[in-house]
Amino acid sequence: ILREQNIMLSSNDTFLVNYRPANNISNGETIRHLKIISAKRYTIVEDNIVIAEGTSTVATVGALLAELNIPLYVADEITPAVNQPFVDNLTIEIQRSIPITIVADSKRIMTRATGETVYDAINSAGFPLSGQDYTIPNSDTPLQANMVIEIVRVLETVEEQHQIIPYRTLYYPTPELPAGQQEVIQIGIEGLQVTQIRTRYENNQIVSRVQSVPWIVQPPTHQIIIYGIR
Known part of the structure; x- marks a missing residue:
């Protein structure tokens, strides 16, 4: 059928017959539905470094990451979002969160956060400063992994x-x-x-x-x- 229609498949395309991969079709089965999913190109950048390039036929960004066994933490920032369609020539950018400990409001919370400074981290983690509140170390201190940040509430x-x-x-x-x-x-x-x-x-x-x-x-x-x- 494909030859009759002059349709060429690449090795990375997915060919479905009756909604199943073509190699799962038994001899003599009536063909009712054909679908070709063309492979699309992608580039994945993690913290400004290219970590993966290739092609895939999955439907969404999240499915592509799952296919490549690339995990995501809740605090990681990804563009486009995981629920967005996977289109051809897509560049996916991931900014990894880092582990930190926040001491605030009589609690000690181990979490992950993104950003360049302590101020960025506590905001991304949901602990904003208010009024005369301050942090130890100072809010403009560069963020580092495993940093302990104390928030001092001032009244x-x-x-x-x-x-x-x-x-x-x-x-x-x-x-x-x-x-x-x-x-x-x-x-x-x-x-x-x-x-x-x-x-x-x-x-x-x-x-x-x-x-x-x-x-x-x-x-x-x-x-x-x-x-x-x-």
Whole structure:
């Protein structure tokens, strides 16, 4: 049939008869379906190094990797994705993750991550920094295999302490009132002084406590009483 149609097969093509490889067809079996799967060329690059080249008739990127016994870790980055169709002249790029240990939130997690720096690794592993959080070693440190990365969670709280400033009572003589008589001409009002205490926690432990210089929010209003001397 193929010869009649001038169809040429290469040694890498797959020829299916009745949905099975042609060499599995028994003599005398009625031919109902023919399918030729042409071999497609591929190049596989791992961490910028070509590790495989050739042809295959599989349907997807994932199937090609399985055929070649190339394993993938969950954290590895692959382009195109494993569920994408395998097309001719396809270049598949794999960026391998490396093993690291992350110490964070009272846990020690052995995982794998990708990236060039500690910052890249913790983000790819799902441990982003927030606010004033920092890492040991520093987040811009080049990433290395089997590195132990500690994430220090930082929290700062500000507490205000209020202190009442008492008012004074001032007495002034006046000839306008008879002796022994008093009159309040200004009511006393207490003032308010505020002090801030800034506390820094690292991994839920207090590492510093700083008290600000007190400032007066509202000065007191002194009470004034006049008394008669007439």
